[in-house]
Each structure stands twice: as structure tokens, then as C-alpha cells.
Amino acid sequence: MTSGALPEAGAPLAPEVLSQLARKYRTLAELRRARAAGEAIPExxxxxxxAGEFPGALNELDNLPLDEIERxxxxxxxxxxxxxxxxxxxWMHGYHALMRAALYVKIRVARRQELSESEAAALAERAARHAGVAVDAAFVIAAKTPPDGRLNRLVLGRLAALSGASPAEIRGTLFPRRPAQAG
Known part of the structure; x- marks a missing residue:
């Protein structure tokens, strides 16, 4: 699990976080090269x-060009x-951490009709410990019924509020659409 709380906007990331992200991109590049070489698909x-350590990484594996992964x-x-x-x-560090928290919450509240404020606060504490990022009861309640039913929108909205960038800018930067293949 990637560790380290989200830094204040503009504050540097811990070397451990940078190293973990570099390891993720090294792994993505290796998987992409193996696929291109026709090697067997890993288990x-x-x-x-x-995906457990870096939620969203499989999206990157499928959609980012190899040169962007290497960059x-x-x-x-x-x-x-x-x-x-x-x-x-x-942004990527924050995305992974917040999505880990959102997924942790979602599987614990998906079938619940009601969620009290005290239950949400207790779950927020557990989700924060699990994901390595501070989340509050409002985040838990929003994860129960995220915007348009998409946790991604909740996570991008929270990142935007923390960073001052728009959700669209963050999403477009982190997960750009791959150009359509000709042919």
C-alpha cells in the first residue's frame, strides 16, 4: 500500500511516495513491453x-501509450x-490514496440503507488508516452514493478541492484518452 498523507498543495512528496510511483510506472512499462512481445498474460x-496498491493503474496500463508511461x-x-x-x-498519489479509501468504504456500505453520522465517522477513521489518507464522515457518506454513481467523480472532486485544479484538468492529466487506432 502506498503510504504518506497527501501533502499540502505545492509541498514536496516524500521520497518513499516518489519511489512507489516510479515502481508502479516501471511495472506498467514491463507489462506493456511483455504484451507487445507476445509473452503470456500474467496471472x-x-x-x-x-490495482489494490494503485487503484487506476490498470486504466493507465490499458490506455496510456508506452512512451507516456516511460516519460x-x-x-x-x-x-x-x-x-x-x-x-x-x-495528483496521482492523491488519486490512488483517495480511491483506496473510497473503495474501502464502498464495499462496507453498499448494501446499507442507513448510515449514521457516528458510523460514518468511525468508518472514515478505518478507511483513513487503510488508505493512508485523511477522509471524513462527509467523504464516507458521499462514497455511499457518489456523484452519478461514480467513485471516480468523488475522488477527482476531492482532489480538486485539495489542489485548486479542476476535476477535468486532473482527470485529463492523469488519465488522458488514448487516440483512436487507425485501421
Whole structure:
């Protein structure tokens, strides 16, 4: 599990966080190269572990071009070596952490009709410990019935509120659409 609370807007990420993100992109590049070489598809457990630690990573694996995956890895390596941190790095760290929290909550409240404020607060504490990010009772209640039924919208909205960027800008930066294939 990726650790480290979300930094204040503009504050640097911990080296551990940068290293974990770099490892994720190295793994994505290896998986993409293996697929291109016609190697056997890894066991489901490989993808489950990747998605558990980095929710949204399978979207990146499927949709980011290999050169973008490599660019992100290289940018993280430069940041680890003392170079400039790009703002998408904090957004990605925040996305993974908040989505882990949202998924933790969702499976625990999906079938519940009612959720009291005290139950939501207690669940928020457990979700925060699980995901390594502060979430509150309002986040828990929103995860029960997220905007348009999509946890992604909740997470992007929370990231936007924390960073000052728009949800559309964050989403477009983190998960750009892959151009349609010709042919």
C-alpha cells in the first residue's frame, strides 16, 4: 500500500511516495513491453495486486501509450534525484490514496440503507488508516452514493478541492484518452 498523507498543495512528496510511483510506472512499462512481445498474460493476481496498491493503474496500463508511461517513470526518477516534481505526481498519489479509501468504504456500505453520522465517522477513521489518507464522515457518506454513481467523480472532486485544479484538468492529466487506432 502506498503510504504518506497527501501533502499540502505545492509541498514536496516524500521520497518513499516518489519511489512507489516510479515502481508502479516501471511495472506498467514491463507489462506493456511483455504484451507487445507476445509473452503470456500474467496471472490475475498480478493485476489484482497492482490495482489494490494503485487503484487506476490498470486504466493507465490499458490506455496510456508506452512512451507516456516511460516519460512518467523518468520524471519520477529525476524528482527522486532532486529534480523538479511535476504537479501530476501529487495528483496521482492523491488519486490512488483517495480511491483506496473510497473503495474501502464502498464495499462496507453498499448494501446499507442507513448510515449514521457516528458510523460514518468511525468508518472514515478505518478507511483513513487503510488508505493512508485523511477522509471524513462527509467523504464516507458521499462514497455511499457518489456523484452519478461514480467513485471516480468523488475522488477527482476531492482532489480538486485539495489542489485548486479542476476535476477535468486532473482527470485529463492523469488519465488522458488514448487516440483512436487507425485501421
Amino acid at each position: 490475475r493476481a498480478v493485476f489484482r495486486a497492482l 512518467r517513470h523518468d520524471a519520477l526518477a529525476r524528482a527522486l534525484a532532486g529534480g523538479v516534481e511535476e504537479r501530476w505526481m501529487a
